[in-house]
Amino acid sequence: MSEVDNWTARQKAFAILAIGLTLFFHGAVPFLMTPTLGQAVWTTGFAKSFANGPLYSIYAHDFGLPKPAAIAFGLAGALPESWLIRLGLRPSDAYAGMVALWFMVAFCSAYLISRAFEASRSVSILGAMTWMSMPTIWAHSGYSMLSLGIALLPFYFLVSLNLFQRLPVSGPKSSVFLHFGASLVSVFMDGYTFVMFAAGSSILLCYFLLTDISNRRYLITIALPVQISSLYLAYLAYTTYVGKGQFETSPIDFFRGWGLDLSFIAVPTKGFHWFLDFLGVSVPRTDAVYFGDASVWRTTFSLPVILAGLFAWWQVRRKRSVATGFLAMAIVGFFMALGPTLKINAIKPEHIQITQPRQQSAMMPAEYGLGPTGSTWISETLPGFKSMRASYRWSALGILALWASVIVWAGSSRRGSVAPVATLMLITFLNIPNLPQRYHSLTDNRAQFLQIDEDLIDKLRVSVKRNEVVAFAPWGNDFIANYLAPAIGFRTFNIGGDKNLTSAQANWPPAMLALNGELDKSKISLITKILWDRNADVVVIPYFHMLWSPHLWPCVDQTRAKLTEVSRDDWSAIPGFYCPDQRKIMLRSVIREIEKLPDVEVADSDLFATVRLRRQLAADMARY
Template sequence: MNKRLSLSRGLLTGLITIAAWSIMLFLNGAVPFWASPTLGQAVWTTGFSLSFIQDSLLSIHATNFGNPSPASIAFGLAGAYPAGILITIGLHPTDAYAATVAVWLTVAFWGAWRLGRFLGLSIFLAPLGALLWTSIPVIWAHAGYSMLSVGIALLPFYFSIVVSFLMNIVSMGRARLKLVIGYLAIPTIAIFMDGYSFMFFAIGSSILGIYIFIRYKELRVYLLKRAVPIHVFAFGLAYGLYALYIGKADFSPAPLDFFRGWGLDLSFIAIPTQGMLWLWDSLGLSVPRSDAQFFGDASVWITTFSLPLILLGTVAWWSVRKSSRLATGFLILALFGFYMALGPSLKVDSTKPESLQIAKPNQMSVLMPADLAVAPTGNAVLSTYVPGFKNMRAAYRWSALGMFGFWALVVLLLARKRSRPAQMLIIGLVGFLILNNLPNLTGQWQAAEHNRSMFLALDQDLVKPLSQDLKPGETVAFLPYRNDFLVNYLAPKLGIRSFNVGGDKNVEEARKHWPQIMQQFQMGQVDPGFSGRVAQLLASGEANAVVLPYIDMLWAAHVWPYPDKYQADLEPVEKELETSKLFEVIKRQHYAVVRLKPAYAAQADSPVLLDILAADMPSPPFGLKVDYFPADFALHQVGRVEKGVMVTTGQTGFLAYGPYQHLNAGRYRLTVKGEASAVKNTWVDVVSHKGARQHAKFPLSTAGNGSAGVLATGEVSLESSFDDLEVRVYVNASDVVRLDGYELVALKSK
């Protein structure tokens, strides 16, 4: 009878655990072959995964993008690497990503279950406590931020190791060795998972350790002699390994206005955001929010509603503070987390002034000045000067540590109240909290399914046609470069090497190692020298092909299909390159590919080809050509634009200057075209350093008027390259000049 009862209880416990675990995976969209938690971060992360495995199973640097320097993944190595292993055994990248997230969420669920058991939960209630944590919106609503979501989910797992290590001192030998090994390993896993949750873990465990030292007198000798040295060594080792991997000790800090903009507004804690939580939307108690009104971005207000958890956690602390010495330690963690989440200034329904909303709408005004907040919080000194803290620019994310502390208090309450009526009441309240955590389940699942279908469509709509235009092993530039998330996936999928890379930190690092000509492109800009730089990139052999994407390579990785928003901007570039005898332009639905024609491909980087190019396309960095002045042309002091030419207006000054372009060292022929009926001390010069350095100067003349329309011509020698070269045309008040344009054409090498 007892055996049958024990079997029944075990079966029931197993069913409850499986049900809770399944709900967690469903909420987070981590169901391989059916859904994916996100699209953008899945594309970005699995790009690293694909590149790793193309080198070897031991590789942890990407070589397909961010060239020529191998790219380190700024965060999420603990997710990207196992996803690569799954890809090698045949999973599609979207399913490999979903499976990796599912595995780590399972570890998180087990960690919450384990910590619940340590705090006293029965084997029946531990799955309920784990579901309460893993259903919290600060986890699933951060799915679009990849391993940040997983890192937050893993907090109970991390802390289960901490409390076991700091307090389980009676066990000896093998068990104790396991704890030490675990304690050494967990910080390394945490830092390679996500930087924010690593900081929550590092600071939170230190606070908890100090608290245990104060409250548990019997542990002080052990803590001082063994636990503290191991704690310091474990986190120091993790940080050292991370710094060694990314190649630097720190990232550039953000201004305090960023911390303030992404600080937690108290109204976000108290009132849910419309469209996020099913219960509160159904009751009509949620409110609409957007970046039209509030500073920061949507992640600040869609992930932080936590008043019910805070209230029950506070009641739990009051109820168990005497029976559990750990209770106050968790309360301190919770309060510190929410305090840091506020950022440097207190905000209470703090919105953008109407004038700012009009002048700088939406994401143009995400940073928050101090004078628009209620009062300073006092933690600005940490965000300004203290390592680690000063990189936590999305301050609201500290609320995850606060929620963890209050969750642990609720678990303690559930564990400590043994009477059946009290326990049933608490179970009911926990059930309400879980209900409070739920999104619209139908919409949540449909979005996760759509993420997977969009990922698969990328292969069909973009990878397949690109594979016909680009060859494995080629070096390719996607221009103009931006935060090119999609390249992370496209490059290893196609087997090409690209200068481009996705991720702000990765772009910043990669750009330092780019060839000089690649560095001269402006991020997201098609400027006057754009076509010439594309031409030289190909003619010099630095790239085998240039892709001109019509789509935004950042946002197309988040929503597919994506409109061809840049096609019109790139059409003049395509036309200019098509007029050259050196290049072929292949146009597709979402992009164009430019490469040297087969007859010239073998001559790349030869002086002969570069001379041909200099004569064929006098554009920066080996020439300048201006043959049209747009209506909004601003680089002039006097005169006006009429039908694409500059004409004088009886004033003294520069009729044209600029365009501040890079030009290589060499000999050039300057030709100024137009017409003049009266000139007096009128001239053109070629200068750099904002006019401080003059390289040549020639008078304008009426003698050249005729069919050629040449106002001035002469040879210009540049002994070295210059980044800000300009051609200036100066006129007097009495001059009558029409300026059609000018060109600087490189002369053939002697």
């Protein structure tokens, strides 16, 4: 970082343009776009609940009754979003604003890493753009905090390099606090990227211990204790917050099904990369044929950065450069991404495609791969690693490491060298998705978010009073309950998120626990018992899908979103995702049976029905 002159007007303009394009590209533009929908609704529920309470509130008191709910992942996103909601932003815009905040941190961190490796300002800005263009970031937007966690990997590793190599980013004392702060952000953003941060930074520390003899005493006496203690304290803070240290582990076939197929690295999936689609080198992929789910093959195309990173390492290998440490990180990242079994275009046999269609056969038995990779013991035994069930996500660590190798090459090249700049530009260009299609998708996300408010919030607010306790029947992974409760002001047992649902169920009344699965006439007695026992003031029977409607409102056939043919097929294949009018017809006989009961009153509408005790009966019970 030898340049000490002020920024030129051209550099300032380039930086502003680069950050603006990055935020626009990712949909982090309040009042115009929202980066995703379903996870945005889920996260915003927590943020809105925090905003309804004191400024220090970090638990949701509106849903997941009877106990306050800790957000299983993403507190580092939901909390700042709650601050934006307090300032008066609409939920959809508060979510976009929160994402913009963290993406700017990610962009600036990528820039600072480039400057630390002595790349020029302009090349550093380009390098940051290249990182933010990676499919592993933008194609994970539907997973909200995972996308943010991956984007923030340069921030985590900038802090680590600052501690290990005493970069001129902060003073010695500040580097300790920065490392602890980054560890806290990481663990409360996303568990996957926290484990990547811990593993990757430990690899770098080992590399410096082996190669940096003059600095070894400092690394052993200062850097190593800080590394261990900050990661441990961050993990301890997380387990204290969520109330448990370990969630249920998944079978090894899950790791195998979500393992990285080598063909996904080399050949992009059709419909996701504009120029490569134009060249005709992309191939269509669906979960009807491949194991895992769409995230495995849509987010992992990385051949350009792999080739560039390896070439960059070759160029600087004799300079005892940190690029060798990054190469070790990349090898570990991609090795763990493969999962327990090596796969090259591994597809489901025809009999499985027929008897166990799509997600019913997402997990993969070992016999359908080429052979073991040797990581089974690691995934089954080591803490942290055994929670990384979507193995392919380890590829983000490898991509980050190879990108950093290109940055090291750019910084070590002669001023004006064209090759590293051209390489960064080419990677960025090949990463570009179909921009018109993406623009429509991002603006549709915000439009659907607002439509949920208009179609559902306003109508439900008329039927359910503030502070009433609500039970949605039947229950499931009820993403939209997170948002409805704090937005309207009622309280509910229902909650979205597998981990959150498991935690809440431990304290539910028996009648509520039994109200799962399909709603039929046999469940009517459970509905009335919940009301008679005063566990809830009202039972809401939704005709919209509590999990999938907040991802695509209200359903495939009635959405206003502009769907591609591929995405329409994917949505249509989800079992049970019916439109509200179809669901209402399916439940008509159940509703009529409930209406016959003498002690309850039913109010039916297009999107839901409410069941509550008759007013006089409820009033009499309230007096005793």
